Amino acid sequence: MVFGVNPANWRTYLVTQESLSGESTTAEVVEAAIDGGVDVVQLREKDTDTRRRYELGRELRELTAAADVPLLVNDRVDIAQAIDADGVHLGQSDLPVDVARELLGSEAIIGCSTGTIEEATEAEAAGADYLGVGAIYGTDSKTDVPEEKDGTGLEIVSEIADAVSIPVVGIGGVTAANAAPVREAGASGVAVISEITGAEEPAAATRELGAAVSAEVGNDE
């Protein structure tokens, strides 16, 4: 585990998806994202079998630990434990937050995807350390996330950020070009798959995203 992880400080959050990385491996994308200053990495790879996720997780743990970048695992508490990840990210169809907390202990970081104020306050009460909220702008990467193309994504970020005291990370179709409004809506950072994974230069893409999301909140430029 990485020392002193604080989700409130995360601006750029990479969610891995090997099927979208073209000729690059996920490890190569993560290495480039680290080079570009990414703040946290989530091993997702939902379509991959357990053994492969475990092996990939060990590889990513080595890369991220060497750079002091926290690593989370999507859904699988056991893989997180097996690779000494910093925690997990749970969807509404995964293990409940309080159950994961009991298995992982108080030091682990537990994030939870929430789409409503009710889900958000429930996740906070259950012990989540941060919330994922989206899809902000709609997305092609995660087929299990409902699309929100009409601006309601930013509204719900704002409503949820007001309703809870833990950090909110916005996800879904976020790019360097549209990241600033997510932060202004109340998110402390943005999570992306395609913007980094599908980029020709993932390190540069991470840097641009970081600059966009780190711009002073309230500054229209």
Add this chain to the structure above:
Amino acid sequence: MVFGVNPANWRTYLVTQESLSGESTTAEVVEAAIDGGVDVVQLREKDTDTRRRYELGRELRELTAAADVPLLVNDRVDIAQAIDADGVHLGQSDLPVDVARELLGSEAIIGCSTGTIEEATEAEAAGADYLGVGAIYGTDSKTDVPEEKDGTGLEIVSEIADAVSIPVVGIGGVTAANAAPVREAGASGVAVISEITGAEEPAAATRELGAAVSAEVGNDE
């Protein structure tokens, strides 16, 4: 967990699969199988999301614990921990046996699917408590198991049972009618999905299977 679990004593082993149970729920099938004297239950339900498997697992844990029947979880060490199951059953694409052992501790039961002598001796060396070997007669229930219709299934059971000192459970197309040869080949028990789950009367089917597999080894009747 159930006290004093010994896989060598398992004759009938039910693997759950709700999609094959017609109008019955998995809990109803498990209840009937317990009534019919089943020796162990494995929560499989690979096509179901984590939350549903967790909730179903809690339900099955209550039923099995009340009857002193051990409960294992396929693949997911974390669900096994969360529902206080007796252990896990791992395939070759799941977490390695030694990794699961480290997470679950020495008391947990860990089974492993193996198809070759090499996989079998490796699983035993890594700390497996029993082996699943198949598919003995071919199967329609588990699409990820290679078919063996030509009698090589019984041969490999025999070879693996000779090569290891932990119990072997035969799986794949086993019925009350063809269970005895599996035992004679060296398996201590048989695992089934359809034979119980798809039966009109799962309790009676379990009883018949139990009688067939418990018949004195070497007795042709």
